[in-house]
Amino acid sequence: MTSTRVSSPHSHAPLDTRGLMTLVLVATLPGLAALTWNFGWGSLINIALASAVALATEAAIVALRKRPVLFYLRDNSALVTAVLLGLALPPLAPWWLVVIGTFFAIAIAKHLYGGMGFNPFNPAMVGYVVLLISFPVQMTSWLTPRGLLAEGVDLPGLWQSLQIVFPLPGDPAAITSALDGSTGATPLDTFKQHTGLLVEQIYAQEPLFSHGELAGFGWEWVNLGFLAGGVWLLYKRVFTWHAPVAMLTALVLMSALFYDGGSSTSGGSPLLHLFSGATMLGAFFIVTDPVTSAASNLGRLIYGAGIGLLIYVIRVWGNYPDAVAFAVLLMNLAAPLIDNYTLPRTYGHRKRGKATAKPAEKQP
Numbered sequence: 001m002t003s004t005r006v007s008s009p010h011s012h013a014p015l016d017t018r019g020l021m022t023l024v025l026v027a028t029l030p031g032l033a034a035l036t037w038n039f040g041w042g043s044l045i046n047i048a049l050a051s052a053v054a055l056a057t058e059a060a061i062v063a064l065r066k067r068p069v070l071f072y073l074r075d076n077s078a079l080v081t082a083v084l085l086g087l088a089l090p091p092l093a094p095w096w097l098v099v100i101g102t103f104f105a106i107a108i109a110k111h112l113y114g115g116m117g118f119n120p121f122n123p124a125m126v127g128y129v130v131l132l133i134s135f136p137v138q139m140t141s142w143l144t145p146r147g148l149l150a151e152g153v154d155l156p157g158l159w160q161s162l163q164i165v166f167p168l169p170g171d172p173a174a175i176t177s178a179l180d181g182s183t184g185a186t187p188l189d190t191f192k193q194h195t196g197l198l199v200e201q202i203y204a205q206e207p208l209f210s211h212g213e214l215a216g217f218g219w220e221w222v223n224l225g226f227l228a229g230g231v232w233l234l235y236k237r238v239f240t241w242h243a244p245v246a247m248l249t250a251l252v253l254m255s256a257l258f259y260d261g262g263s264s265t266s267g268g269s270p271l272l273h274l275f276s277g278a279t280m281l282g283a284f285f286i287v288t289d290p291v292t293s294a295a296s297n298l299g300r301l302i303y304g305a306g307i308g309l310l311i312y313v314i315r316v317w318g319n320y321p322d323a324v325a326f327a328v329l330l331m332n333l334a335a336p337l338i339d340n341y342t343l344p345r346t347y348g349h350r351k352r353g354k355a356t357a358k359p360a361e362k363q364p
Helices: 017-027 029-039 042-064 069-073 077-088 095-113 123-134 158-165 172-180 187-193 199-205 219-235 242-257 270-274 279-286 297-317 324-341
Strands: none
Touching: 017 029, 017 077, 017 219, 017 279, 029 042, 029 077, 029 219, 042 069, 042 077, 042 095, 042 158, 077 095, 077 123, 077 279, 095 123, 123 324, 187 270, 219 279, 242 270, 242 279, 242 297, 270 279, 270 297, 279 297, 279 324, 297 324
């Protein structure tokens, strides 16, 4: 009697959605650690509150749709949206700001379109832009990095931070004083406000730049943290290199082209644009979203390059110094068009097809 054994020695079990999302969460830890060290407890509070709101909102909507709640919560997609939004928001943002942004990201940007896999726009960036347009003062109230505070002034501790975020019982004057004494502009804001000065003069006058090594003091470490996490995700093959590398390359090329040696009309050096704001967070944690980006490798190159180009244009010639969220949402809108013209060639066909082409129109 003979027996036949069927085996698949080259098959492997790829990570499921929960596993991928868990890796993304772990990869944010270096950037979160840098944010916490330089700007205090605020980002941790943002993430904790946003996570609670995201999970509660997701559970409520899934239950209303009569779907298994635990099944959808376990994929960690709502948690990733909450963490990314919490990282992007200013530390010590008012509790209601976090709640509104997170609820909008989950309920409107995600579930209004049918849930994960159907949303055309990145939910975290939708929540961020809604808040930035609606509450510009609160969304631009960042803290001064720890190493640049005046002598005798320190960042609010955990209890003070909770009192600022939630207005718990305490001395309002002391809380306001603690917040006002540590509030400052971001490097991109600072650079944009100093019109008429040479880049060299701005870097000499502003402590954010004179104490920094690459871009802005504190901010460069935050971006290096997210860069480290992004490189680790590339190593784990969570996503391909095409979109983040294309975005960063386009941003460097644009900033180098218009740097002009540092005149009073300069848009800033490539290092400023790479290591300030949310550049690395956007490149490795936002642009790489598989649902809202392009599908093919060629499409991802175009998609990422478009985001890098738009980031520079909005930062330098627009009214929003960071611009990552706006650039991502604009290219989310263009992703279907990019996919239509960048589909890979089907085996046995001479030419690439189009997503809008009918089967009869595709010639071998």
